[in-house]
Amino acid sequence: MxxxxxxxxxxxxxxxxxxxxxxxxxxxxxxxxxxxxxxxxxxxxxxxxxxxxxxxxxxxxxxxxxxxxxIGQADGIQARSVETFQAFGFAERIIAEAYRITEMNFWKPDPQNPSHIIRTARAVDDPSGVSEFPHLLVNxxxxxxxxxxxxxxxxxxxxxxxxxxxxxxxxxxxxxxxxxxxxxxxxxxxxxxxxxxxxxxxxxxxxxxxxxxxxxxxxxDGDQANHAWGVMDVLAVTDFPDIRTKCAIQSDAGGNILLIPREGGYLFRMYVDLGEVAEHDHGAVRHTTIEETVARANEILHPYTLDVKDVAWYSVYEVGHRxxxxxxxxxxxxxxxxxxxxxxxxxxxxxxxxxxxxxxxxxxxxxxxxxxxxxxxxxxxxxxxxxxxxxxxxxxxxxxxxxxxxxxxxxxxAKPDELADPTELEDFYTRTAEFPAGFMTEYTRSSIVGGTEHQSLATGFPVGKRFKSAIVRRVCDSNPVHLGHLAQADGRWRIYVFADGAKAGESSPTADLADWLTSSSDSPILAFTPEGSDADSWFDVKVIYQQDHTDTDLMTVPSAFKPRMSPFGLVNLENAFGADREQDIFDLRGIDRAGAIVVVRPDQYVGAVLPLTATEELSEFFRSSLNQRAAE
CATH class of the missing domain: 3.50.50.60 (FAD/NAD(P)-binding domain)
Incomplete structure (x- = not known):
């Protein structure tokens, strides 16, 4: 900050x-x-x-x-949402109070005694490490x-x-x-x-x-509701061993439970299967009482028991996709x-x-x-x-x-015997983890999403997908920081300049780009930033050098990456970075050693990937979506 x-x-x-x-x-x-x-x-x-x-x-x-x-109905917070919370400045605080999901357990009928359920599998929640942020549960x-x-x-x-x-x-x-x-x-x-x-x-x-x-x-428009679930946030005494772990529970009787532990160490949510909704039900299932839902939960959990002491919230809903x-x-x-x-x-x-x-x-x-x-x-x-x-x-x-x-x-x-494979549910959960985590969103080409002609310059930053952060070292103070975590929800575009192999102060495509950004009338900084505003009021421009931060002389970093802040003309020294020795962002994100420009939208999605020399393309990209008003 x-x-x-x-x-x-x-x-x-x-x-x-x-x-x-x-x-x-x-x-x-x-x-x-x-x-x-x-x-x-x-x-x-x-x-x-x-x-x-x-x-x-x-x-x-x-x-x-x-x-x-x-008290709200929703409680699951996917990692993409936590990235968004970071931009709005409260990720750390909400992580501290939330329940963190690290795995999901699967319970099914015991083949030796189908009236009893047993744990059959444990699945890691984020097996591929798609985000540095956790999957949370909070009201x-x-x-x-x-x-x-x-x-x-x-x-x-x-x-x-x-x-x-x-x-x-x-x-x-x-x-x-x-x-x-x-x-x-x-x-x-x-x-x-x-x-x-x-x-x-x-x-x-x-x-x-x-x-x-x-x-x-x-x-x-879409499918009418055909299945009902009783949902309850409760405090209870139970001998079910995984009560503090997210679980999918399938019983031989045909009822299922999705168990969601809640923040605070004691509260948990259960989605209890109430079965198919009759065609002419006319909403009758919505009158299912909490007592009936608790009784149904005990049937599914057998041989374990659930003694509900307090109900924080209860509702019945019918699944529909519209x-x-x-x-x-x-x-x-x-x-x-x-x-x-x-x-x-x-x-x-x-x-x-x-x-x-x-x-x-x-x-x-x-x-x-x-x-x-x-x-x-x-x-x-x-x-x-x-x-x-x-x-x-x-x-x-x-x-x-x-x-x-x-x-x-x-x-x-589904009932366990209705699935094609005994492990189908847990396999699907693991195989599709990136989708529910919120990271499969990919916007197509438009005035704010460029083409993929230069995607090979930064394969780890797909155009149209969210900017996936990585650690870099800030030159001015040597602190390791996540580059993406510095992007606030302040309405600014981000222009990340991943430098070629030259050092700061040396003649290079990076130096030429920096000079263009501060001197050319086609530069987005000069063409669109209102006169009298801070140089970074519309565009947050950062440079990431390939060298370790100790090999970069901050005084030789071009002024494009050291904007002056009014009213005192102070110099912002926090926009120059070196690659981290152990987690080199160039390697992690497939960035070409010849360098690249990565443009990121205010909502954290990659708008364009361009060569360092593509000043005309960079200018045209912003001309297609912004109003020129530098002369105001």
Whole structure:
């Protein structure tokens, strides 16, 4: 963390100085806003948190509840989400309080006594080491708390507006605030009173029964629910030996349990199989009592017993896999004719089972993807066409998730003798680990994703996939740091310059690129950074030399990698690195020794891989997605 560059800070450095809409921010929801976000679940809160880093943008987030969520339905946190938490500044704190999954155990009927279950396999949770971050379990409410804190500490001082329920919206053909939204107050002394708010953009993150989705004519299509599960967060006394380990439990009677230990050492969650849902059930299964679900759990666990002492949360849900064909208000006939004004995210546009632990995780990536794009358009950094990439990118990802979850949830609900192979469930869990961990997302070519012509220069940074971090040594202080962990959710593009073999100060392609970055009118730093702003306000440019950090003279590192910070013109010395002796990033990530440029989007996905000499291509890449405004 860097601070003090604008003067000594005696308080919490995470609290950003007031700026923009954060100055004299009105307590009540104003009548006119830039972005209105409906729903304070994972998708909505991440969208709002990212937009809080654009203090020139008036963003408000509403919820029909009268206050924060006390206990959330979701609890699985995949490693990709923890990477995202790192960008928002709270990964270490949430890891400390969460339950960490290191393996999953599998229980099946004892062949010698099928009425009893026995442990048959243990599977390592991340056998391939896909991420340096762990797989966690923690209450969704705590995740939302951390994002709320991030928003409140931002220059915009954003906080949710509770007690407001979305009713309907209308979209005008023109006007500065073309979306008219009707709300109803649900708390306080004015329950039932209508409010009308005018917005430039609306984000519907209001769940599976989304009214925003209905208002723009989208429908969830797909498989109807055909299997029910009782879900309970409980404190209990039990003789089941793996109660503190994630387990898939299959019984001979045909019932299954997914056991999820929770944070704190005592609480755990059970997804208890309630069986097939009759065609004309009409929701009757949802009335299954907690007592019936506990009794069912004891049948499945036999010969072990479960004595439930306290129920923190209980619900019954039916598995259904449904998806909308678009994530915004632009119908197919209007593609390329107009840009979207209303977006949907999270469960509003994709629903699936909870077995793969993907609901909250994918929803947060929806919000991360959309938030910076809205910020760029409203801040004048990018044309409105950028917003069309949200639906194009995220709808495909949701489809892939649903296809995966259909297989996994069906296997979880199957009887042991219905599987083709006795080890099919655990083999599938291990073989597909990278997908549920969140690392199979790959965006295709667009204005913000380049081609793969130069992919061979950095094979470990596939274009369109998330930037996979590795350790480097900072030159100025010799500290080993994860390069990717330095990327904050601050809306900036990253330009990582992996140097050729020459040292700092020597004539080389790296030196030529650095000179171009600080002197050419085609340089993205000069072409797009607003006049009077810090040199790194839009672009975070870092250099990684092949030599050990002790072989790099910091004073010879080009100024492109040592930007000056206003108002005192201080020099940022923390953007130059050497390769770590034991974990050379060039070897780990397949970086050509001739060097490479790796461009990373604000949401941590690789936008381009280019040669050090490809200044024209680098310039063109940013011209396709940014508005030139250096002369302001």
């Amino acid at each position: 860097q601070f003090h560059h604008r003067g000594y800070v005696s308080g919490d450095p995470r609290i950003q100085p007031l700026a923009g809409v954060g100055v004299d921010r009105p307590e009540e929801l104003p009548d006119f806003v830039d972005v209105l976000i409906v729903g304070t679940g994972p998708a909505g809160m991440v969208t709002a948190a990212q937009l809080s880093q654009f203090p020139s943008v008036t963003t408000r987030i509403i919820d029909r509840r009268d206050g924060r969520l006390a 969704q409410a705590r995740v939302l708390d951390y994002f709320a804190e991030f928003m409140a500490h931002s220059s915009a001082r954003m906080t949710p507006d509770y007690g407001l329920e979305f009713q309907d919206l209308e979209i005008a053909d023109q006007g500065e605030y073309p979306v008219t939204v009707t709300l109803m107050e649900t708390a306080g002394d004015t329950i039932g009173r209508e409010r009308v708010v005018h917005a430039k953009y609306v984000v519907g993150a209001d769940g599976a029964r989304s009214r925003v989705r209905d208002a723009i004519g989208c429908t969830l 998806l909308t064909d678009r994530f915004d208000d632009v119908i197919p006939e209007q593609l390329g004719v107009r840009t979207p004004r209303v977006f949907i995210a999270g469960d509003a546009c994709h629903t699936h089972s909870a077995k793969a632990g993907q609901g909250m995780n994918v929803s947060m990536q929806d919000g991360f993807n959309l938030g910076w794009k809205l910020g760029y358009v409203l801040d004048g950094r990018s044309p409105e066409s950028l917003l069309s990439t949200y639906s194009a990118e995220r709808q495909v990802i949701a489809k892939n998730l649903i296809d995966f979850d259909k297989v996994w949830s069906a296997m979880m609900a």
